[in-house]
Amino acid sequence: MWKTKQEVSLVGILAATLLLNAAAACMWPLTTVYMHNQLHQTLALAGVALLGMSLCMILGNWLGGWLFDHWSPFKSSLLGTTCSLVPMVLLIFFHGWPIFGLLLLLIGLGDGIVMTVVNSFAANVKSIPSRRVFNYLYIGMNLGVVIGTLMVGYLMKHGVVLVFMVASVFYLVLLLILLADFNVVLVTATKAREQGPAKPAHLRLIWLIATMVFCLYLSYTLWESVISVHMVNLGISFEKYSLLWTLNGLMIVFGQPLANRIGANFKLSTQIFAGTLIFTLSFLLLVFDRTYSMFVLTMVILTLGEMTGFPGIPAWIDNLAGNNDKGKFQGLYNMAISLGRAVGPLYGGLLIEYGSYQALFWSVTILMLVALLAVMGHNRQIRHRRIKQD
Numbered sequence: 001m002w003k004t005k006q007e008v009s010l011v012g013i014l015a016a017t018l019l020l021n022a023a024a025a026c027m028w029p030l031t032t033v034y035m036h037n038q039l040h041q042t043l044a045l046a047g048v049a050l051l052g053m054s055l056c057m058i059l060g061n062w063l064g065g066w067l068f069d070h071w072s073p074f075k076s077s078l079l080g081t082t083c084s085l086v087p088m089v090l091l092i093f094f095h096g097w098p099i100f101g102l103l104l105l106l107i108g109l110g111d112g113i114v115m116t117v118v119n120s121f122a123a124n125v126k127s128i129p130s131r132r133v134f135n136y137l138y139i140g141m142n143l144g145v146v147i148g149t150l151m152v153g154y155l156m157k158h159g160v161v162l163v164f165m166v167a168s169v170f171y172l173v174l175l176l177i178l179l180a181d182f183n184v185v186l187v188t189a190t191k192a193r194e195q196g197p198a199k200p201a202h203l204r205l206i207w208l209i210a211t212m213v214f215c216l217y218l219s220y221t222l223w224e225s226v227i228s229v230h231m232v233n234l235g236i237s238f239e240k241y242s243l244l245w246t247l248n249g250l251m252i253v254f255g256q257p258l259a260n261r262i263g264a265n266f267k268l269s270t271q272i273f274a275g276t277l278i279f280t281l282s283f284l285l286l287v288f289d290r291t292y293s294m295f296v297l298t299m300v301i302l303t304l305g306e307m308t309g310f311p312g313i314p315a316w317i318d319n320l321a322g323n324n325d326k327g328k329f330q331g332l333y334n335m336a337i338s339l340g341r342a343v344g345p346l347y348g349g350l351l352i353e354y355g356s357y358q359a360l361f362w363s364v365t366i367l368m369l370v371a372l373l374a375v376m377g378h379n380r381q382i383r384h385r386r387i388k389q390d
Contacts, residue, residue: 006126006184006185007125007126007127007186008124008125008181008182008184009181010128010136012181012182013118013121013125013140014136014139014140015140015177016174016177016181017118017137017140017144018140018141018143018144018147019144019173019177020111020115020174021140021141021142021144021145022145022147022148022170023088023148023171024145024148025144025145025146025148025149025152026148026155026166027107028050030156030163034100034160035049038160039096041097049101049104052105052108053105053107054341055342056105056106056108057109057111057112057115058335058339059109060111060113061112061331061334061338062112062335063112064076064113064115064116064327064334065116065120065328065329065331065332065334067079068117068120068326068331073120073121073182073184073327074184077114077121078175078179080110080111080113080114080117081114081174083107083109084106084110084111084114084171085171085175088107088164088167090103091103091164092161092164092165092168095161112334116330116331119314120327120330121184122137122314123315123321124326130318131263131264134315135311137314138252138256138311139257139311143249143253146253149245201378201385202321205378205382206320206329206332207332209313209316209317209375210317210332210335210336211374212374212375213337214337214371215340215368215371216310216340216371218367219283219367221340222344222345222364223302225344225345225349226348226357226360231292231295234290236295240292244295244296244299251303251304251307252303256307259307263308263312268312268316268319271308272309272312272313272316273309273372273376275304275306275307275309275310276309276372278301278302278305278308278309279302279306279310279368280368281301282299282305283361283368285301286298286357287358287362313333317329317330318330351363
């Protein structure tokens with residue numbers, strides 16, 4: 001069949017991440033509009049459908065990590081992709097309600113499995129520094145989102161069936177790439193577990209990092225949900241809001257290599273702390289933003305923080321994890337992202353309903369700062385303990 005290798009290629013990881021996120025990006029912007037305008041369902045029900053998809057993705061993140069550590073990493077990737085591909089193909093022929101919502105749940109489950117498994121394969125690349133591998137993975141993720149988001153805007157004009165067909169092609173090509181490049185023999189799957197599980201101090205730090213990631217993505221999803229309404233209320237058009245995401249994607253795709261070179265001169269944890277702090281402070285600016293130029297400046301600052309701090313987080317978690325629980329903790333990382341994305345719109349909606357936009361932006365800024373300080377404090381304790389032992 002296919003030649004067995006020792007590790008997945010960087011091109012394979014980049015391509016798999018790009019295709020998975022391009023397919024997912026075709027579905028997320030489509031769901032609310034399609035359910036409300038064409039299936040004539042309420043916006044509340046559309047929100048429930050997206051929440052259900054997010055929860056299934058969280059389950060998939062956990063399941064993907066467990067399968068990677070305890071079953072076959074290669075077969076896990078094929079299982080997850082098939083779990084997304086089959087319902088997407090079915091949507092081409094059956095896309096009424098409630099079948100649409102039920103198939104969304106399966107797609108979320110499959111995406112969650114593949115996301116974690118691909119991250120875990122990336123964590124097991126030994127010929128290239130993990131920091132560089134995850135930087136490329138992050139570029140692939142954002143490039144996929146840009147491609148998927150741009151395509152769905154054009155494809156929807158020609159009917160929803162065409163969107164499902166293109167997304168199915170993405171998953172099919174992803175399956176072929178997995179067959180060609182991901183059939184590898186990993187140390188974690190075959191040899192002795194000489195490193196064992198993560199140390200207790202490292203385990204606590206990993207959970208604190210996951211909590212920080214949850215807070216970051218809870219805040220990030222406000223840009224995808226309530227901030228669009230906030231800008232329209234200020235008299236700024238939705239088209240101008242959409243351009244901010246194009247700016248975000250292009251900055252990451254073209255600026256990430258430069259950020260990687262600069263970041264290579266610093267410790268990974270230092271780079272993550274700096275980027276996370278910049279990202280966090282950008283939300284403080286939202287308290288005072290009233291004009292489009294201010295929102296553009298805020299998005300530029302947010303993106304600089306994002307591309308400096310975010311790509312290194314899974315690499316840091318990988319460094320802290322043991323040899324036999326890499327999949328588990330990559331799953332935890334992806335679960336934190338999915339949970340933050342699921343909770344963010346609900347949290348934002350509640351705070352706006354019972355408070356104000358300013359209260360919301362202050363609250364998430366404080367939330368992220370507290371989480372960041374907790375990670376920094378525990379990391380410093382580990383470092384001091386190591387110095388004393390040496």
